[in-house]
Amino acid sequence: MRLTRRAALAGLAATVATSASAETTESGRIPVAVTARPITSFEPRSPEKRLFGKLTFRSGLVLSGNHSRFGGFSGLWRGPNGHDLVAVTDNGFWLTVKVVSRNGRLAGLERAELAPILGSSGRPLHRSRYYDTESLCIADGVAYLGVERTHDVLRFDWAAEGVMARARIVPVLREVKRLPNNRGLEAIGVVPASQPLAGSIVAIAERSGADDEPTLGFILGGRQPGQFKVIRHDGFDITDLAFLPDGDLLLLERWYRPLRGVGMRIRRIAGASLKPGALLDGPYLIDADLGQEIDNMEGLSVHLEGGRTVLSVISDDNFSFLQRTVLLEFELG
Template identity: 75%
Template sequence: MPGAVEGVEQTRFPVGVSVRAITAFEPRNPDRRRFGALQFRSGLVLSSGHPRFGGFSGLARLNDGRDLVAVSDRGYWLTARITSQAGKLAGLDDAEMAAILGASGRPLSRSGLYDTESLCIADGVAYVGIERRHEIVRFDWAGQGVEARARSVPVPPEVKRLPRNRGLEAIGVVPYGPLKGALVAIAERSGKEDEPTLGVLLGGPQPGLFQVARHDGYDITDLAFLPSGDMLLLERWYQPLRGVGMRIRRIAGRDIRPGALLDDPRLIEADLGYEIDNMEGLSVHLESGRTVLTLISDDNFSFLQRTLLLEFELLP
C-alpha cells in the first residue's frame, strides 16, 4: 500500500485487531448453552489501537460466514476474514477499514452523512441506512466493494419526518415469499416510549408503511431475515443506573405488509448478567445446514464499553 500523503486523510487502511474469547454467555452459569430459542456458540471481545475502530452498528457475514463486513456510525467500513477453531470464533484476519464513499467519490462523512447505522448486503448490493439524515444509500458491493460510491434510494416523506436521532436503525432485503426482493427499513423509535415505531417497505410488489410494536423500553437496533422470509428484530434498552439489555424477536414473514402492526414473541432476552454490551448489529447466515446469528456491539468509542462479536445457532 502506498504511504500516506502528509495532510491527506487515508480512506483505506489496515487495522490490527486483538481478540479475547468469550467462553460462556452467562458467566455465573458457564455450562449453560441454551438461551430461549438460541444456543450460544462462541464470542469474541474485539479491540484495536486504531482511533477509527469502534462504533459498529451494522453487520453482514458473506461467503458462508467466512467474510465479515460492518459499518461504523462514523462512516467507515470494516472488512475482515473470520477465523474459527473447533467451530468457535477465533479471530479476524486481514482486517481493513475504509471510508464509505459518497456519489462524488469523497468520504460520505464529509457531506454530513456520517451516522451510518444499518447495513445489509443482498444479491451483490450493499444497503446502508443513515440515521440522522433519514436516508438510504446503495453500493455495488459485488463489483467494487469498499470502493463503490453511494447511490440514493428514494424514501417516502414519512421517513424524512422521523426524530433526528431515532431514525433508520434496521434494514434488510426480503429473501423469500410474496415480498421477495423488497427492502425493509425500520426506525429505532418514531414516537414516545413503548409506542409503535415506523417501518417501510421499499420496492417489491407491495411498497408502503407498517408499524412495529415496542415494549418494556426497548428500541429497534437491527433486523435480519431468515431464509424462510421470517424477520428477526434486534432490540436494546439503556438506562444510566441499570445498564443495558438486549432482545431478539421473530416476526412471521407472512405478517409483513403495508398497514400491519407487527408484534411477535421474543427468542432471547438478556441484561448485564450476560456477556452483552450495546448490541446494535445482527446478521444471519447458513453454515452446514445450521442457521447462525451473529451480533456486534457499538462501543460508542468509550473505554467503558466493549466491541463484542457473538454467535448463536437458531434451534429448530
C-alpha cells in the same frame, strides 16, 4: 445513534482516541491489527449453560483494534459461509475482515481493513451530512446503508467495487423524512426470494414516537411499497434486523436505563405478516442483560453454516473506554 446516547450509555462523555497507529493506503483502505479475547461462557455465573431462550450460545469475542476509527459498529453482515464479515461504523467507515473459527468457535479476525464510505462524488461520507451511518445489509451483490439524521437509504455496487463503491440514493417514502432527528433507520434488510415482497427493502426506525408507541417501518421498492408499525415492549428500541432463510424477520432490540445498564432481545416475526399497514409483533428468542456477556448490541446478521442457522451480533462501543466491542454467535435450533 450518536452523541446524546453515547454520553448516557457511558455514564461519562465518550472519549475518542486521537492517534492512529496505521496509515491509510492509496486505495483508502486502512490495515488494522485486531486483538480478540475469547468469550467462552455467555453467562459467567453459569459457565456450563449454553441454551438461552430459543438460541444456543456458540462463542464470542471481545475485540479491540490499533486504530482510532475501530469501533462504533452499528451494522453487520456475514457472507454465506460466515468467513467474510463486513461491519459499518456509525461515523461513516467500512470494516472488512476474514473470520477465523476453530472447532465451531470464533477464534479471531484476520486481514482487517477500515475504509471510508464514499459518497456519490467520491467524497467520504464522514465529511458530509450523510456521516451518521447506522444500518447495513448486503443482498445480491448490493450493499444498503440506512443513514440517520438525513433519513436516507444508500446503495452500493458491492460485488463489483467493494469498499470503493460510491453511494447512490434510494428513493424513500416522504414519511421517512419526518422521523425524529436522532431516531432514524437503525435496521435495514432485503426481503428474501421466498416471500411475496421479495427484493423489497425493509427499513425500521429505532423509535419514532413516545416510549409506549409502536415504531415505524417502511417497505421501499417492489410491488407493495408502504408503511407498517412494530409494537415495542418494555422500552426496548429497534437496532437491527435480519431475515431468516424461511422469510421470517428477526429484530435485534436494545434497552438502556441509567445506573441499571443495558439489555438485549431478539424477536422473531412471521414473514407472511409483513405488508403495508401491518402492526407487527412476535415471540422473543432471547432476552439478556448485564448478567450475560453483552454491551450495546446494534448489529445483527444471519448465515447458514453446515445446514445450521447462525446468528451473529455485534456491539457499538460508542468509542468509549467504558464499553466493549463484542461479537457473539448463536445457533437457532
